[in-house]
């Protein structure tokens with residue numbers, strides 16, 4: 001098992017994946033760990049929805065309705081498994097929605113990292129239709145739930161030499177970190 005530092009330094013998004021996909025049990029195991037992110041008042045303001053098989057085609061139809069298009073979108077078919085990230089806002093006088101959404105986003109990043117570390121290809125995707133009514137209805141979202149997009153998950157293609165097979169470059173953190181004293 002790699003350290004969190006090593007896993008994050010090596011992580012990269014994979015836009016093209018094969019038809020292999022992690023099982024529901026693997027997603028449950030990864031979600032149990034991803035849900036360990038800091039969570040103000042432990043509200044657990046998130047949930048995940050796995051879209052497999054025909055559900056991806058139904059999402060394509062919902063996207064078409066959002067776009068007033070005659071033909072279903074084929075975008076959801078780009079991976080065998082889509083994991084919808086839902087910010088499930090809970091009633092709280094102490095924790096505002098933006099803090100709750102930060103927790104849901106954190107869970108998605110951690111889940112993405114864990115799946116990448118386990119050898120799967122992952123890419124977080126959205127679109128201008130992400131918060132459309134038809135897409136919300138297709139997922140069965142409640143009034144206090146908002147989609148943050150989908151993790152597209154599948155098997156990794158063999159890396160072509162020289163293409164995406166090296167360690168990603170780390171950021172020049174001096175640009176993003178300042179000090180007040």
Ligand SMILES: Cc1cc2nc3c(=O)[nH]c(=O)nc-3n(C[C@H](O)[C@H](O)[C@H](O)COP(=O)(O)O)c2cc1C
Pocket residue numbers: 011012013014123124125126127148149
């Ligand atoms: C909330 C969110 C939504 C995103 N939506 C898209 C998207 O719709 N299309 C896309 O090409 N990349 C999208 N990205 C960016 C990719 O997931 C990925 O991070 C980016 O291509 C950079 O690659 P890297 O993760 O290997 O550094 C999104 C990322 C986040 C966090």
